[in-house]
Amino acid sequence: MLDASPPDARPFICRFAPSPNGRLHLGHAFSALVNADAARRLSGTFLLRMEDIDATRCRPDYEQAIRDDLAWLGVTPDAPPRRQSEHFADYAAALARLEGMGLVYPAFESRSDIARAVSEQETATSRPAPRDPDGAPLYPFPRTAMADRERQARRAAGAPFVLRLDMAAALAAAGGPLSWQEAEGAPEGPLRTVPADPAQWGDVVLARKDVPTSYHLSVVVDDAIQGITHVIRGMDLFHATSVHMLLQRLLGLPAPVYHHHRLILDASGHKLSKSNAAVSLAALRAAGATPEDIRRRLGLAEPAYPTPST
Template sequence: MMPPVFRFAPSPNGLLHLGHAYSALLNFDRARETGGRLLLRIEDIDATRCRPEYETAIYEDLAWLGIAWETPVRRQSEHLGDYRAALERLSALGLVYPAFESRAEIARLVAAREVDGPWPRDPDGAPLYPGDAKSLSADERSHLIASGAPYALRLDMQAACRRAARLSWNERGEGPDGERGIVPVRPEAWGDVILARKETPTSYHLSVVVDDALQGVSEIVRGQDLFYATSVHRLLQVLLGLPEPAYRHHRLIRDEACRKLSKSSRSTGLRALRAAGITPAGVRQLVGLG
């Protein structure tokens, strides 16, 4: 039997905080306990926010915590061709279409629809795509793209769900409402999610399933904030013929006001804690790992 493969996959768009430390340590500990491997992946597809100095800080902070990982590190920005190939496979199935509305136009469409009542929102609270880009003809789409209009490539969720059987995943951790074991998949709750944009040939949803498959990740240990997104990931795995990993979602580390930590949380940033004299063992105590 092959050893299990784990991964920690931060984005270099800010400094790591206690929440990142908790997730990284859980992955590291699980790899050691099971005789598995730990990979580090740098999710840097957002070129406007990701910076080299933050990537360097990730390596330094993880090493300070005593975490070791395999090399070379996979950087998403160096593998855009992998995501483009996956997108082309979905397009060949007739499951991808371009939508040309800006964020401001989408906000106006939602506001207009909510005159008749609340417009549906995804599990993260964002309104589902309200546009009618699927009704555009091939010529109309080609003309808009040729004109240089910005666009997002969206998954036709209704068509995608028709191609997939009833799906589920094996939850080895715990969801926000205590979900465990076999969890049914509900990707339709997310609407027509974005898979790529004109300027970026991928999105989080697409790149994460492609990366996990290419890297042979067998157990995904991550925060409960991504629990419901697993429905989209399982759907994409089936559509692309990718293997199904096990999932272990963990509790979130929160601030004094019970809010999820962000990279602007200076009081819980690893750099700030280290400067204040906190040790790696102290970080383990702060996140409840003893």
């Protein structure tokens, strides 16, 4: 059942959800501080989640480093962290429900198969293939390209696959227009209704043969289980919220209020990221920076709660 109570009548519960696959940088610090500051300002709850479904890249030492960085910033979660790797059963249950509704199907094309089909499509039409909001080409193979019976036989035989959401069927099952409530200016700011358009993402991946979940699926399940009332995250995830609203509707999960904050950019105007070797908080600390320096650099006011002096 969707929670129909007004947002201001609910407790304020937010979360910071990094992936322990590297060190935190200024962009992470900004998101963590915006979440923690809002929770303290509004007498709410601040939670920490480790998005560690990628077992090949996520490591315990990175998790400890994240917790050390947060402690140095003066950010203290109100409960032990939730680790996604410990809750695959929750995601599998949600996935099974969607499969039972006939909304999920196994797909067997490799990345090179998809790239080849996109290239052929662009050559044939003399125009770019449709792309999702992140700029990636949409999955170019319709579900009807292979009979469901054959798909299940190949899956049972152990062929590599991903599980995709049949977007057209999912939208039909959703039963009407989708939207979310976006807090403007601050997590507790005035709300505006944003129409959701999950179709622009095509048949998104919800799980893989070796990992029973994806970001889209796990994030909506985690937010519901943790009772998150306000999702505070970067603008780079604004459009992904459309997919999350669809999954929440299909699974009968409560819809949080969203606040998508500004991104911290590098000198060339690109979002800071681990893949681009953004300077870590640990390196800044080693160079003599203080938590107060980090706040000033990020344009954040001094908090209303104590932070370490070193």
